[in-house]
Structures are given as C-alpha cells and as structure tokens.
Amino acid sequence: MKKRKIEIMDTTLRDGEQTSGVSFSAAEKLTIAQLLLEELHIDRIEIASARVSEGEFQGVKGIMAWANEKNYTHRIEVLTFVDGGLSIDWMLNAGAKVQNLLTKGSLNHLVHQLKKTPEQHFEEIAQTINLARQEGIETNVYLEDWSNGMRNSPEYVFEFLDFLTQQNVKRILLPDTLGVLIPSETATFIAQIIQKYPNTHFDFHAHNDYDLSVANVLEAVKEGIHGLHVTVNGMGERAGNAPLESTVAVINDFLPEIEIGVKESSLYSVSKLVETFTGYRIPANKPIVGDNVFTQTAGIHADGDNKNNLYFNDLLPERFGRQRKYALGKTSGKANIEKNLQELGLQLNPEDLKLVTQRIIELGDKKETVTKEDLPYIISDVLDSHSYQERIVVESYILSHAKGLRPSTTLSLKINGEIIEEHAQGDGQFDAFMNALAKIYKSKNWTLPTLIDYAVRIPPGSSSDALCETIITWVNNGKEFKTRGLDSDQTVAAIIATQKMLNVISEERCKGSVKQRIKIFSLLL
Numbered sequence: 001m002k003k004r005k006i007e008i009m010d011t012t013l014r015d016g017e018q019t020s021g022v023s024f025s026a027a028e029k030l031t032i033a034q035l036l037l038e039e040l041h042i043d044r045i046e047i048a049s050a051r052v053s054e055g056e057f058q059g060v061k062g063i064m065a066w067a068n069e070k071n072y073t074h075r076i077e078v079l080t081f082v083d084g085g086l087s088i089d090w091m092l093n094a095g096a097k098v099q100n101l102l103t104k105g106s107l108n109h110l111v112h113q114l115k116k117t118p119e120q121h122f123e124e125i126a127q128t129i130n131l132a133r134q135e136g137i138e139t140n141v142y143l144e145d146w147s148n149g150m151r152n153s154p155e156y157v158f159e160f161l162d163f164l165t166q167q168n169v170k171r172i173l174l175p176d177t178l179g180v181l182i183p184s185e186t187a188t189f190i191a192q193i194i195q196k197y198p199n200t201h202f203d204f205h206a207h208n209d210y211d212l213s214v215a216n217v218l219e220a221v222k223e224g225i226h227g228l229h230v231t232v233n234g235m236g237e238r239a240g241n242a243p244l245e246s247t248v249a250v251i252n253d254f255l256p257e258i259e260i261g262v263k264e265s266s267l268y269s270v271s272k273l274v275e276t277f278t279g280y281r282i283p284a285n286k287p288i289v290g291d292n293v294f295t296q297t298a299g300i301h302a303d304g305d306n307k308n309n310l311y312f313n314d315l316l317p318e319r320f321g322r323q324r325k326y327a328l329g330k331t332s333g334k335a336n337i338e339k340n341l342q343e344l345g346l347q348l349n350p351e352d353l354k355l356v357t358q359r360i361i362e363l364g365d366k367k368e369t370v371t372k373e374d375l376p377y378i379i380s381d382v383l384d385s386h387s388y389q390e391r392i393v394v395e396s397y398i399l400s401h402a403k404g405l406r407p408s409t410t411l412s413l414k415i416n417g418e419i420i421e422e423h424a425q426g427d428g429q430f431d432a433f434m435n436a437l438a439k440i441y442k443s444k445n446w447t448l449p450t451l452i453d454y455a456v457r458i459p460p461g462s463s464s465d466a467l468c469e470t471i472i473t474w475v476n477n478g479k480e481f482k483t484r485g486l487d488s489d490q491t492v493a494a495i496i497a498t499q500k501m502l503n504v505i506s507e508e509r510c511k512g513s514v515k516q517r518i519k520i521f522s523l524l525l
C-alpha cells in the first residue's frame with residue numbers, strides 16, 4: 001500500500017514561545033531549529049513572528065544564515081501580518097523566504113478587530129501576497145479563528161477560500177485558534193473543505209484548551225488534511241498546541257496508511273532540551289515524555305510483565321529512546337523489587353527479599369520516593385540490622401534546636417529491657433544526643449567508643465530526596481569500625497548508626513567479636 005505523506009510543521013519557536021513566561025535566546029532558537037530539522041526530520045518549522053523585537057530579528061537572521069548553507073530555507077517559516085509590507089521588509093532583512101500571513105478566518109474577528117469589510121481585507125491580502133512574490137517570498141495564509149468562522153460565518157469562510165485559492169498561495173493554514181473544536185466537528189469541517197478544494201494544500205493548527213488537540217488532529221488526518229502544526233511538549237498560547245510527541249505516536253500507531261518522517265527515537269531528548277531551555281516543566285504523566293509514563297508502580301503490573309508482557313501496550317519506551325522502570329514504594333511488590341535488582345545485577349534469597357520489600361513499603365508509607373539507586377543502600381541497611389541481636393534500643397528522644405539556646409536532647413534508652421532516661425546539651429543536636437548517651441553509659445560504668453569520623457551522603461545518581469546515609473567511624477579498644485544509618489533525616493540516620501554501634505560493642509562485650517562486624521562492613525561499603 002502506498003502511504004499518504006503528511007507534512008509536520010513544528011511551531012515551538014513561534015506559538016510555543018507564546019507560552020506565558022517563555023522566551024528563547026537566538027542561540028537556543030538555532031539549536032532547537034537544527035534539532036527539529038536534522039535530528040527529528042520535521043518537514044517545516046515556524047520560527048518567529050515578524051517585527052516582534054530586535055532579539056527575534058537576530059534569532060531569525062542566525063537561523064536563516066545556517067539554513068542557507070544547508071539549503072533548508074523553504075522549510076523555515078515566519079508569521080507575518082497584513083501591514084502594508086512592513087513584515088515583508090523585516091523578512092527580507094532577516095533572509096527569511098516563507099511567510100505565514102495572518103488573516104481573519106471569521107467574520108466576528110474581521111468586523112470587531114480589524115473593522116473592515118471582507119472586500120477591503122481581501123484586497124489588502126492580495127497586495128501583500130503580490131509584494132511578497134515580487135520579493136521572492138513564498139506565502140502560506142493563516143485563517144485566524146477559522147473554527148469559529150466555520151461555526152458562525154461559513155459563507156464568509158468559503159468566500160475567503162474561493163478568493164485565496166485564486167491567489168499565489170502555497171498552503172492555507174486552518175487554526176482552531178481558541179481550541180474549541182470537538183473531534184466530530186473537526187472531521188465535518190475538514191471534510192467539507194478538502195472536498196470543495198481538492199487541489200489546495202491545507203494544514204490544521206490545533207489548540208489544546210479542552211485537551212482535545214490530538215483527538216482533533218487524528219480526525220483532520222482521517223479526513224485528508226495535508227499538514228499538521230505541533231509543538232514540542234505541547235507548548236503554546238494558553239493550554240498550548242497539539243504536542244509533537246503524542247501526534248507522532250497516534251499517527252504511527254492508529255493510521256498505518258499515513259507516512260510522517262519524524263524520528264521517534266529522538267523525541268525524548270529534544271523534549272528534555274526544550275524543557276531545559278524554557279524552564280517549562282514536563283508534567284510527570286505527560287504521554288511519551290513524562291517521567292512516569294513508562295513506570296509500572298503496582299506490583300501486579302510488574303508481575304504481569306514477567307508473564308507474556310501482560311501490561312505492555314504498543315507504546316514501547318525504547319521506541320522513544322526511553323526505558324521501562326519499576327517503581328519502588330508502598331504498592332510495589334516483590335516483582336518490582338526483583339526487576340530493579342536484576343538491573344543492578346543483584347540477587348537476594350527469598351527471606352532477605354521479604355525484609356527488603358517490607359522496608360520499602362515502610363518508606364513508601366512515609367510518602368518517601370525510593371529509587372533504584374537507593375536500593376543497594378536499603379539492602380545493606382536492612383541486612384545489616386538483622387545481622388546482630390538488638391539488645392540496646394533507642395526508645396525515644398527529643399532533639400531541640402532553638403535560636404540563642406544550646407541544642408539539647410532528652411534520650412530514653414532500653415538496655416536489655418531496662419529503660420534509662422537522660423538529658424544533655426551539646427554543640428549540635430547529635431552532639432547533645434551523644435552527651436545524653438554518655439551520661440547513661442557512665443551510670444552503668446561502661447565506656448563509649450570514640451567517634452573519629454562522621455560522613456553523610458545521598459545515594460549517588462539518586463534523584464530522590466528520600467534517603468540520606470550517615471556513616472560513622474568509631475574506635476573501640478584500639479579497633480576501628482564503621483556503622484551506618486539510613487533515613488530521610490541526617491540526624492536520625494546518625495542516631496540509627498549510633499544504635500547499631502551500641503549493639504556492636506554490646507556484642508563485643510558478650511562475645512568479643514568486633515572482627516566479625518568489621519568483615520560485614522567491608523562487604524557492605
């Protein structure tokens with residue numbers, strides 16, 4: 001079957017820049033233009049509005065200089081206005097070759113904004129198109145508010161199209177300016193137009209006010225539209241435009257008779273770059289490019305993926321340069337954890353896997369995000385805690401920190417079932433904690449090891465703020481050993497490490513086995 005080719009026109013650098021708060025520098029525009037054309041193989045791009053600013057002019061000039069060398073000038077478009085030729089002059093000075101002329105596609109806009117008759121408007125448009133032609137500039141025409149025009153003044157729209165199809169116009173661009181179309185209406189309007197003007201190229205420009213942009217695009221393609229306007233990450237005026245990423249996926253997966261040349265595997269990296277340049281964050285649940293969209297969270301899904309990929313759909317992450325992930329949290333079961341362990345090249349016996357699963361569920365219950373990078377830390381922490389008997393338990397404590405007062409701690413410690421409480425001050429909260437502990441130990445005629453090093457780190461590569469690891473090095477009877485604590489709070493992690501130390505030395509008192517502890521830690525670190 002011969003496929004029907006649809007042109008993709010990306011307007012991230014024009015309509016996308018109309019996202020509130022977004023402004024690209026000239027260098028950013030050039031980088032994005034290069035990626036869109038050369039990496040993603042987008043057919044055409046719209047890069048600016050004429051006469052907006054000096055910065056915009058320099059941006060267009062830079063892109064056109066590059067495009068000239070590459071022979072891409074006819075793939076690069078600029079939004080222009082019916083302004084007696086001022087936009088044309090601006091384009092000529094910037095070296096631009098294709099104008100997308102903004103005209104009025106509804107009687108309502110024409111009468112209330114321009115306060116002109118259709119005849120006056122058409123006359124001025126004809127002059128602008130002719131002038132452009134004389135200057136070697138190609139013209140496409142936007143019918144602004146076209147969708148409302150089709151609803152409320154269809155005679156005007158068709159009179160206008162009759163006129164335009166007689167002019168030197170390469171493409172007619174049909175915007176749903178206010179994002180008000182529903183799919184059935186899009187289908188009806190596009191079908192009427194394509195049937196009436198079978199020899200004219202029409203583009204559809206969707207907006208996303210009702211979250212229907214991609215559904216509308218799908219209908220427009222089914223009815224024979226020749227080109228589509230999109231933006232990276234769906235950026236654009238108000239709720240934005242049809243997102244490039246979803247548009248590509250929908251066409252590729254649901255319209256096999258259509259050919260678009262966009263390279264799917266580069267969509268994610270370009271989307272991320274645009275996110276960085278704009279500071280406009282991609283929602284985590286945004287199809288194709290959101291952080292979470294290829295992450296299975298429920299244990300039952302991870303389990304199903306092991307059984308004939310029961311929870312896969314056609315949107316395989318690898319298509320878009322991404323990878324499937326298995327979330328770790330309170331709803332993740334053994335299967336999620338095993339998938340993450342596999343990726344890290346780790347294996348646990350069923351009993352240890354159960355302990356680690358329990359610990360991850362506890363962390364998830366505290367609303368903490370656990371990442372794959374946290375996993376080795378959790379494993380070593382959990383297995384470590386279970387490698388000795390807990391004779392000494394930090395039952396409860398208050399840590400106080402107030403301006404103008406010394407930090408203080410009240411500590412309640414359980415030693416072989418007996419509760420002992422003490423209070424102390426210190427230079428910091430953990431110092432106060434250690435001073436209270438020293439008082440308890442003194443009352444027992446026991447000595448504490450000397451703390452010789454205190455290090456804090458977060459799991460490397462972890463994007464989560466869930467976990468922080470405190471590693472303390474102690475010297476007891478001339479022997480050095482380390483204990484570690486893991487928590488979202490650094491001081492709490494230090495207290496956990498200290499409790500472990502108390503049990504290590506208590507074991508040593510009972511069995512004299514600090515050597516065994518040193519061995520365990522050298523394995524874990």
Ligand SMILES: CC(C)C(=O)C(=O)O
Binds near residue numbers: 176205
């Ligand atoms: C400026 C115009 C062309 C536009 O973006 C729209 O009508 O949606």
